[in-house]
Amino acid sequence: xxxxxxxLLLDITLIYHASRTGRxxxxxxxxxxVPMMGAIAYIAVELIPEWFSSPGARQARQRVANRLDPxxxxxxxxxxxxxxxxxxxxxxxxxxxxxxxxxxxxEAHYDHILKLPMGHDPAYALRRAQAQFAASRPADALAxxxxxxKQWPDFDSADAHLxxxxxxxxxxxxxxxxxxxxxxxxxxxxxxARVRYGMLLQTVxxxxxxxxxxxxxxxxxxxxxxxxxxxxxxxLSIAEKQxxx
Numbered sequence: 001x002x003x004x005x006x007x008l009l010l011d012i013t014l015i016y017h018a019s020r021t022g023r024x025x026x027x028x029x030x031x032x033x034v035p036m037m038g039a040i041a042y043i044a045v046e047l048i049p050e051w052f053s054s055p056g057a058r059q060a061r062q063r064v065a066n067r068l069d070p071x072x073x074x075x076x077x078x079x080x081x082x083x084x085x086x087x088x089x090x091x092x093x094x095x096x097x098x099x100x101x102x103x104x105x106x107e108a109h110y111d112h113i114l115k116l117p118m119g120h121d122p123a124y125a126l127r128r129a130q131a132q133f134a135a136s137r138p139a140d141a142l143a144x145x146x147x148x149x150k151q152w153p154d155f156d157s158a159d160a161h162l163x164x165x166x167x168x169x170x171x172x173x174x175x176x177x178x179x180x181x182x183x184x185x186x187x188x189x190x191x192x193a194r195v196r197y198g199m200l201l202q203t204v205x206x207x208x209x210x211x212x213x214x215x216x217x218x219x220x221x222x223x224x225x226x227x228x229x230x231x232x233x234x235x236l237s238i239a240e241k242q243x244x245x
Contacts, residue, residue, distance in 0.1 A: 007036050014042050070100055087119050094127065103135035122152040126160050133163060138170035158188045165193075169200055178204070191217055191235035198242060214239040 011031050018027040023046060031038035077093040094109035110128035113119035129144040145164050148155065161184045168177035181197035188194070194217045201210035217239055221229055229236065 007039070010039050011035060014039050018042065018046075074100055074102070087113055087116060091124065091127075094131075098127070098131050098134065101134075103131045106131040107135070122148055122155040122157075125151075126157060126163070129160075129163060129167075133167055133170075138167040141167045142171065158184065158193075162188060162193050162196075166196065174200070174204060185213070191221065191232040191239065195235045195239050195242075198239065202242065211243060214243050218243075 015028050015031055017023075018031075027038075027042050027046070031042060034041075074093070074096050077089070077096050081089045081093050090109050090113055094106045094113070097103070097106035097109065107128055110124050110131065113124050114121075114128065125144060125148040129141040129148070132138075132144060133141040141163065145160060145167070148160070161180060165177050165180035165184060168174075168180060178197070178200060181193060181200060185194045185197050194213055198210040198213035198217075201207070201213065218236065221232060221236055
């Protein structure tokens, strides 16, 4: 394709973009009067700052930064905690510890928080159990969740019930896990609980029931709004693969 045609198509595209975003004046004149250089100026002055200030761009930059230095935020939060030891600072550090795989340290921070008068909260106990489970200690996670239920009998969390079901399955209490999943499947937001339920049913040889769970989920999600299907795409893909296996 001739260079002149490429430049013309680029100019037309940028002028169209400028018109749609309220920038037609003066950029249309600049782009037309100074071919190529006008386009480069528009991209440099308008598009690049726009791209880098968008939520998607910020997330992309954060992902790149995390790959280059995965413990940067951990160090920053550690410094904040060293300077000001508050529950909020310690909880933020504990969450980041869990994110980067420092599960033992995360658990220690949650232990510390739970011993404080203002930190005695079921949400922190749940996060402690999540760190224990992530560290491949499902029995400890179960013990923490059982204790949570005793101390805060009115605390109701779908995430806690899902974790409990997963931990039961991991320690071999499969029948109890299936009962927990069965109860959880009706009210857990999203598809994860039902997909995990179906997969556990398959594991114990209850294939027909598993297929029913997957089919019902997929039929329901086809009627759901597009944004919801997109948010649950990973779990829906697993359900489809399980059905076709």
